[in-house]
Amino acid sequence: MSRTNGYRGVSRAAAAKHYDVSDDFFRIWLGPSLAYASALWDGEDDTLEKAQLRKTDYLLGQAGVRQGSRVLDVGCGYGGEMQRMVADYDVESVMGITLSEASVAWTRNLAIPRVDVRCENWADHRPAHPYDAILCVEAMEHFARPGMSGRAKVRGYREFFTRAREWLAPEGRLVVQTITWGHRFPMDLDLLRGLYLASQVYPECNPSYLGELQAASDGLFDLVAVRNDFDHYGRTLQCWLANLESDYDRAVELVGRRRTDDFRTCMTTAVRVFEEGWFYLHRLTFRPVPRPVGPARRFLVNNVIGRDSLPTPKLLHRRPGAI
Numbered sequence: 001m002s003r004t005n006g007y008r009g010v011s012r013a014a015a016a017k018h019y020d021v022s023d024d025f026f027r028i029w030l031g032p033s034l035a036y037a038s039a040l041w042d043g044e045d046d047t048l049e050k051a052q053l054r055k056t057d058y059l060l061g062q063a064g065v066r067q068g069s070r071v072l073d074v075g076c077g078y079g080g081e082m083q084r085m086v087a088d089y090d091v092e093s094v095m096g097i098t099l100s101e102a103s104v105a106w107t108r109n110l111a112i113p114r115v116d117v118r119c120e121n122w123a124d125h126r127p128a129h130p131y132d133a134i135l136c137v138e139a140m141e142h143f144a145r146p147g148m149s150g151r152a153k154v155r156g157y158r159e160f161f162t163r164a165r166e167w168l169a170p171e172g173r174l175v176v177q178t179i180t181w182g183h184r185f186p187m188d189l190d191l192l193r194g195l196y197l198a199s200q201v202y203p204e205c206n207p208s209y210l211g212e213l214q215a216a217s218d219g220l221f222d223l224v225a226v227r228n229d230f231d232h233y234g235r236t237l238q239c240w241l242a243n244l245e246s247d248y249d250r251a252v253e254l255v256g257r258r259r260t261d262d263f264r265t266c267m268t269t270a271v272r273v274f275e276e277g278w279f280y281l282h283r284l285t286f287r288p289v290p291r292p293v294g295p296a297r298r299f300l301v302n303n304v305i306g307r308d309s310l311p312t313p314k315l316l317h318r319r320p321g322a323i
Protein backbone atom coordinates (compact mmCIF):
# COMPACT_ATOMS: atom_id res chain seq x y z
CA MET A 1 0.00 0.00 0.00
CA SER A 2 1.13 3.53 -0.72
CA ARG A 3 1.97 6.11 1.90
CA THR A 4 1.29 8.99 -0.55
CA ASN A 5 -1.58 11.31 0.22
CA GLY A 6 -1.55 12.97 -3.19
CA TYR A 7 -1.57 11.90 -6.82
CA ARG A 8 0.36 8.67 -7.49
CA GLY A 9 1.13 9.32 -11.13
CA VAL A 10 -0.02 7.56 -14.27
CA SER A 11 -2.30 4.54 -13.77
CA ARG A 12 -1.09 1.05 -14.61
CA ALA A 13 -3.77 0.83 -17.33
CA ALA A 14 -2.62 4.04 -19.02
CA ALA A 15 1.04 3.01 -18.78
CA ALA A 16 0.20 -0.38 -20.32
CA LYS A 17 -1.70 1.31 -23.15
CA HIS A 18 1.47 3.09 -24.19
CA TYR A 19 4.31 0.75 -23.22
CA ASP A 20 2.92 -2.78 -23.32
CA VAL A 21 2.30 -2.91 -27.05
CA SER A 22 5.16 -4.64 -28.81
CA ASP A 23 8.86 -4.68 -27.88
CA ASP A 24 9.72 -5.18 -31.55
CA PHE A 25 7.76 -2.08 -32.54
CA PHE A 26 9.77 0.05 -30.08
CA ARG A 27 12.99 -1.59 -31.24
CA ILE A 28 12.32 -0.56 -34.84
CA TRP A 29 12.54 3.15 -34.09
CA LEU A 30 14.36 3.43 -30.76
CA GLY A 31 17.16 1.30 -32.16
CA PRO A 32 19.08 -1.48 -30.41
CA SER A 33 19.69 0.53 -27.22
CA LEU A 34 15.92 0.72 -26.67
CA ALA A 35 16.60 3.99 -24.86
CA TYR A 36 13.28 5.82 -24.75
CA ALA A 37 14.72 9.22 -23.85
CA SER A 38 16.67 12.03 -25.46
CA ALA A 39 20.27 11.32 -26.37
CA LEU A 40 23.21 13.68 -25.75
CA TRP A 41 24.76 14.65 -29.07
CA ASP A 42 28.28 15.71 -29.89
CA GLY A 43 29.16 16.91 -33.39
CA GLU A 44 27.79 16.37 -36.87
CA ASP A 45 29.07 12.81 -37.35
CA ASP A 46 27.58 11.42 -34.17
CA THR A 47 25.22 8.43 -34.23
CA LEU A 48 22.11 7.71 -32.16
CA GLU A 49 23.74 4.77 -30.40
CA LYS A 50 26.84 6.76 -29.42
CA ALA A 51 24.72 9.72 -28.34
CA GLN A 52 22.52 7.50 -26.17
CA LEU A 53 25.58 6.01 -24.50
CA ARG A 54 27.03 9.50 -23.94
CA LYS A 55 23.72 10.48 -22.30
CA THR A 56 23.87 7.44 -20.02
CA ASP A 57 27.47 8.15 -19.03
CA TYR A 58 26.68 11.82 -18.40
CA LEU A 59 23.79 10.93 -16.09
CA LEU A 60 25.74 8.21 -14.27
CA GLY A 61 28.69 10.59 -13.84
CA GLN A 62 26.42 13.28 -12.41
CA ALA A 63 24.91 10.72 -10.06
CA GLY A 64 28.39 9.73 -8.87
CA VAL A 65 27.84 6.08 -9.80
CA ARG A 66 31.02 4.09 -9.27
CA GLN A 67 32.36 0.71 -8.24
CA GLY A 68 30.29 -0.64 -5.34
CA SER A 69 27.39 1.83 -5.76
CA ARG A 70 23.85 0.81 -4.91
CA VAL A 71 21.49 2.44 -7.37
CA LEU A 72 17.75 2.89 -7.86
CA ASP A 73 16.51 3.47 -11.43
CA VAL A 74 12.99 4.92 -11.31
CA GLY A 75 11.30 4.26 -14.65
CA CYS A 76 14.02 1.89 -15.83
CA GLY A 77 12.38 1.07 -19.19
CA TYR A 78 14.24 -1.61 -21.13
CA GLY A 79 17.20 -1.44 -18.78
CA GLY A 80 19.92 0.28 -20.85
CA GLU A 81 21.21 2.32 -17.91
CA MET A 82 21.25 -0.76 -15.67
CA GLN A 83 23.22 -2.81 -18.21
CA ARG A 84 25.80 -0.04 -18.52
CA MET A 85 26.17 0.29 -14.73
CA VAL A 86 26.85 -3.39 -14.27
CA ALA A 87 29.12 -3.83 -17.28
CA ASP A 88 31.21 -0.66 -17.00
CA TYR A 89 30.81 0.79 -13.51
CA ASP A 90 30.98 -2.41 -11.46
CA VAL A 91 28.10 -1.36 -9.23
CA GLU A 92 27.09 -3.53 -6.28
CA SER A 93 23.39 -3.58 -7.14
CA VAL A 94 20.71 -1.87 -9.19
CA MET A 95 17.01 -1.85 -8.43
CA GLY A 96 14.92 -0.94 -11.46
CA ILE A 97 11.26 -0.07 -11.16
CA THR A 98 8.79 0.59 -13.95
CA LEU A 99 5.03 0.42 -14.55
CA SER A 100 5.44 -1.63 -17.71
CA GLU A 101 5.05 -5.40 -17.41
CA ALA A 102 6.53 -5.76 -20.90
CA SER A 103 9.79 -4.01 -19.99
CA VAL A 104 10.05 -6.00 -16.75
CA ALA A 105 9.75 -9.23 -18.75
CA TRP A 106 12.28 -7.96 -21.30
CA THR A 107 14.81 -6.90 -18.68
CA ARG A 108 14.43 -10.06 -16.59
CA ASN A 109 15.08 -12.05 -19.72
CA LEU A 110 18.43 -10.30 -20.09
CA ALA A 111 19.37 -11.78 -16.69
CA ILE A 112 21.74 -8.92 -15.89
CA PRO A 113 23.71 -9.89 -12.79
CA ARG A 114 23.15 -7.74 -9.67
CA VAL A 115 20.02 -6.22 -11.19
CA ASP A 116 16.57 -6.61 -9.71
CA VAL A 117 13.64 -5.25 -11.70
CA ARG A 118 10.05 -4.86 -10.54
CA CYS A 119 6.77 -3.64 -11.87
CA GLU A 120 6.24 -1.12 -9.11
CA ASN A 121 5.20 2.48 -8.64
CA TRP A 122 7.86 4.54 -6.86
CA ALA A 123 5.12 5.45 -4.39
CA ASP A 124 5.04 1.81 -3.27
CA HIS A 125 8.78 1.28 -3.19
CA ARG A 126 10.37 0.20 0.10
CA PRO A 127 14.15 0.09 -0.22
CA ALA A 128 16.10 -2.65 1.54
CA HIS A 129 19.05 -0.28 2.09
CA PRO A 130 20.04 3.34 1.34
CA TYR A 131 20.94 4.13 -2.25
CA ASP A 132 24.11 5.92 -3.38
CA ALA A 133 22.36 7.21 -6.46
CA ILE A 134 18.84 7.51 -7.82
CA LEU A 135 18.16 7.98 -11.53
CA CYS A 136 14.86 9.10 -12.97
CA VAL A 137 15.12 9.29 -16.74
CA GLU A 138 12.01 10.65 -18.43
CA ALA A 139 9.58 9.11 -15.97
CA MET A 140 8.63 12.37 -14.27
CA GLU A 141 6.43 13.35 -17.23
CA HIS A 142 4.09 10.64 -15.88
CA PHE A 143 4.00 12.04 -12.33
CA ALA A 144 1.30 14.62 -13.19
CA ARG A 145 -1.69 14.41 -15.49
CA PRO A 146 -3.33 17.04 -17.69
CA GLY A 147 -5.70 19.34 -15.83
CA MET A 148 -3.81 19.24 -12.52
CA SER A 149 -3.24 22.63 -10.93
CA GLY A 150 0.33 23.85 -10.44
CA ARG A 151 -0.13 23.40 -6.70
CA ALA A 152 -1.30 19.80 -7.04
CA LYS A 153 1.62 19.03 -9.35
CA VAL A 154 4.13 20.49 -6.89
CA ARG A 155 2.52 18.49 -4.05
CA GLY A 156 2.97 15.28 -6.05
CA TYR A 157 6.56 16.05 -7.05
CA ARG A 158 7.39 17.01 -3.45
CA GLU A 159 6.21 13.60 -2.30
CA PHE A 160 8.65 12.06 -4.78
CA PHE A 161 11.53 14.32 -3.68
CA THR A 162 10.76 13.61 -0.01
CA ARG A 163 10.89 9.89 -0.62
CA ALA A 164 14.03 10.11 -2.77
CA ARG A 165 15.79 12.08 -0.04
CA GLU A 166 14.83 9.50 2.59
CA TRP A 167 16.18 6.71 0.38
CA LEU A 168 19.52 8.34 -0.43
CA ALA A 169 22.74 8.01 1.55
CA PRO A 170 23.90 11.45 2.79
CA GLU A 171 26.46 11.79 -0.01
CA GLY A 172 24.11 10.36 -2.64
CA ARG A 173 22.76 12.11 -5.72
CA LEU A 174 19.43 12.20 -7.50
CA VAL A 175 19.65 12.75 -11.25
CA VAL A 176 16.54 13.58 -13.23
CA GLN A 177 16.20 13.87 -16.99
CA THR A 178 12.79 15.20 -17.92
CA ILE A 179 10.80 17.02 -20.55
CA THR A 180 9.56 20.34 -19.14
CA TRP A 181 7.27 23.02 -20.51
CA GLY A 182 9.25 25.59 -22.48
CA HIS A 183 9.05 29.27 -23.22
CA ARG A 184 6.56 29.31 -26.11
CA PHE A 185 2.95 28.50 -26.72
CA PRO A 186 2.07 29.74 -30.21
CA MET A 187 -1.53 29.30 -31.25
CA ASP A 188 -0.70 27.09 -34.21
CA LEU A 189 -3.50 24.73 -35.16
CA ASP A 190 -1.28 21.96 -36.58
CA LEU A 191 0.85 21.87 -33.46
CA LEU A 192 -2.18 21.95 -31.18
CA ARG A 193 -3.68 19.03 -33.12
CA GLY A 194 -0.38 17.14 -32.75
CA LEU A 195 -0.29 17.86 -29.03
CA TYR A 196 -3.86 16.67 -28.63
CA LEU A 197 -2.95 13.43 -30.38
CA ALA A 198 0.10 13.12 -28.11
CA SER A 199 -2.19 13.34 -25.09
CA GLN A 200 -3.99 10.25 -26.44
CA VAL A 201 -0.82 8.36 -27.34
CA TYR A 202 0.83 9.23 -24.01
CA PRO A 203 -2.23 9.16 -21.74
CA GLU A 204 -2.15 10.87 -18.34
CA CYS A 205 1.15 12.65 -19.02
CA ASN A 206 1.85 16.26 -18.16
CA PRO A 207 5.41 17.61 -18.02
CA SER A 208 6.52 19.95 -15.25
CA TYR A 209 7.87 23.47 -15.36
CA LEU A 210 11.40 23.72 -14.02
CA GLY A 211 10.04 26.16 -11.41
CA GLU A 212 7.64 23.48 -10.15
CA LEU A 213 10.51 21.07 -9.62
CA GLN A 214 12.51 23.75 -7.84
CA ALA A 215 9.57 24.53 -5.55
CA ALA A 216 8.95 20.83 -4.93
CA SER A 217 12.55 20.08 -4.03
CA ASP A 218 13.13 23.25 -2.02
CA GLY A 219 14.56 22.51 1.41
CA LEU A 220 15.08 18.83 0.53
CA PHE A 221 17.68 19.01 -2.23
CA ASP A 222 20.14 21.52 -3.61
CA LEU A 223 19.86 21.69 -7.39
CA VAL A 224 23.56 21.67 -8.23
CA ALA A 225 23.58 21.26 -12.02
CA VAL A 226 21.08 22.19 -14.71
CA ARG A 227 21.31 21.54 -18.44
CA ASN A 228 18.63 22.34 -20.96
CA ASP A 229 19.22 20.32 -24.14
CA PHE A 230 15.95 20.70 -26.03
CA ASP A 231 17.74 20.82 -29.38
CA HIS A 232 19.18 17.38 -28.52
CA TYR A 233 15.65 16.01 -28.33
CA GLY A 234 14.83 17.43 -31.76
CA ARG A 235 17.78 15.52 -33.22
CA THR A 236 16.93 12.33 -31.30
CA LEU A 237 13.37 12.46 -32.59
CA GLN A 238 14.54 12.96 -36.16
CA CYS A 239 16.50 9.70 -35.87
CA TRP A 240 13.53 7.87 -34.37
CA LEU A 241 11.34 9.16 -37.16
CA ALA A 242 13.82 8.10 -39.85
CA ASN A 243 14.04 4.63 -38.26
CA LEU A 244 10.26 4.32 -38.27
CA GLU A 245 10.00 5.46 -41.89
CA SER A 246 12.62 2.97 -43.01
CA ASP A 247 10.77 0.02 -41.44
CA TYR A 248 7.22 1.38 -41.70
CA ASP A 249 5.61 -1.76 -43.18
CA ARG A 250 6.99 -4.00 -40.45
CA ALA A 251 5.78 -1.50 -37.81
CA VAL A 252 2.30 -1.65 -39.34
CA GLU A 253 2.43 -5.46 -39.24
CA LEU A 254 3.29 -5.33 -35.55
CA VAL A 255 0.88 -2.74 -34.18
CA GLY A 256 -1.41 -1.73 -37.06
CA ARG A 257 -1.50 1.29 -39.34
CA ARG A 258 -3.46 3.55 -37.01
CA ARG A 259 -1.04 3.24 -34.11
CA THR A 260 2.02 3.49 -36.36
CA ASP A 261 0.67 6.67 -37.94
CA ASP A 262 -0.22 8.13 -34.55
CA PHE A 263 3.34 7.60 -33.31
CA ARG A 264 4.68 9.05 -36.55
CA THR A 265 2.51 12.17 -36.23
CA CYS A 266 3.47 12.60 -32.58
CA MET A 267 7.16 12.38 -33.41
CA THR A 268 6.82 14.80 -36.33
CA THR A 269 5.06 17.26 -34.02
CA ALA A 270 7.62 16.69 -31.29
CA VAL A 271 10.56 17.52 -33.58
CA ARG A 272 9.00 20.94 -34.16
CA VAL A 273 7.92 21.33 -30.56
CA PHE A 274 11.47 20.83 -29.28
CA GLU A 275 13.18 22.80 -32.01
CA GLU A 276 10.90 25.78 -31.39
CA GLY A 277 11.16 25.68 -27.62
CA TRP A 278 7.63 24.66 -26.67
CA PHE A 279 9.24 21.97 -24.58
CA TYR A 280 12.60 21.88 -22.87
CA LEU A 281 14.68 18.86 -21.98
CA HIS A 282 16.20 19.27 -18.56
CA ARG A 283 18.97 17.19 -17.04
CA LEU A 284 19.08 18.00 -13.33
CA THR A 285 21.44 16.96 -10.57
CA PHE A 286 20.18 17.15 -6.99
CA ARG A 287 22.22 16.84 -3.81
CA PRO A 288 20.35 16.18 -0.57
CA VAL A 289 20.50 19.02 1.95
CA PRO A 290 22.02 17.76 5.20
CA ARG A 291 18.90 18.58 7.22
CA PRO A 292 15.63 19.28 5.41
CA VAL A 293 14.34 22.80 5.97
CA GLY A 294 10.68 23.61 5.71
CA PRO A 295 8.19 26.44 5.71
CA ALA A 296 9.62 28.09 8.85
CA ARG A 297 12.80 29.00 6.98
CA ARG A 298 10.82 30.40 4.06
CA PHE A 299 8.71 32.43 6.47
CA LEU A 300 11.86 33.87 8.01
CA VAL A 301 13.41 34.72 4.64
CA ASN A 302 10.28 36.28 3.18
CA ASN A 303 9.03 38.12 6.22
CA VAL A 304 12.03 39.07 8.28
CA ILE A 305 15.37 39.09 6.50
CA GLY A 306 14.13 40.57 3.22
CA ARG A 307 12.11 43.41 4.75
CA ASP A 308 13.21 47.04 4.47
CA SER A 309 12.72 47.85 8.11
CA LEU A 310 13.53 45.05 10.47
CA PRO A 311 10.98 44.39 13.18
CA THR A 312 13.47 44.65 16.05
CA PRO A 313 16.13 47.17 14.97
CA LYS A 314 17.11 47.97 18.54
CA LEU A 315 18.02 44.39 19.27
CA LEU A 316 20.13 44.13 16.12
CA HIS A 317 22.01 47.37 16.77
CA ARG A 318 22.80 46.65 20.41
CA ARG A 319 26.51 46.35 21.20
CA PRO A 320 27.69 42.80 21.93
CA GLY A 321 27.50 42.13 25.64
CA ALA A 322 25.10 45.03 26.32
CA ILE A 323 21.87 44.07 28.04
Ligand SMILES: C[S@@+](CC[C@H](N)C(=O)[O-])C[C@H]1O[C@@H](n2cnc3c(N)ncnc32)[C@H](O)[C@@H]1O
Nearest residue numbers: 009036037075077098099100121122137139142
Ligand atom coordinates in the same frame (compact mmCIF):
# COMPACT_ATOMS: atom_id res chain seq x y z
C1 LIG B 1 9.83 7.21 -21.39
S1 LIG B 1 10.12 5.76 -20.44
C2 LIG B 1 11.86 5.96 -20.08
C3 LIG B 1 12.50 4.65 -19.78
C4 LIG B 1 13.99 4.66 -19.50
N1 LIG B 1 14.31 5.47 -18.36
C5 LIG B 1 14.80 5.07 -20.71
O1 LIG B 1 15.51 6.07 -20.62
O2 LIG B 1 14.74 4.39 -21.73
C6 LIG B 1 9.34 6.15 -18.86
C7 LIG B 1 9.41 5.06 -17.83
O3 LIG B 1 8.90 5.54 -16.58
C8 LIG B 1 8.12 4.53 -15.98
N2 LIG B 1 7.23 5.16 -14.97
C9 LIG B 1 6.32 6.12 -15.15
N3 LIG B 1 5.71 6.43 -13.99
C10 LIG B 1 6.26 5.65 -13.04
C11 LIG B 1 6.06 5.46 -11.64
N4 LIG B 1 5.13 6.18 -10.98
N5 LIG B 1 6.81 4.57 -10.98
C12 LIG B 1 7.74 3.83 -11.65
N6 LIG B 1 7.98 3.93 -12.98
C13 LIG B 1 7.25 4.83 -13.66
C14 LIG B 1 7.43 3.88 -17.16
O4 LIG B 1 6.91 2.62 -16.85
C15 LIG B 1 8.60 3.82 -18.15
O5 LIG B 1 9.41 2.71 -17.87
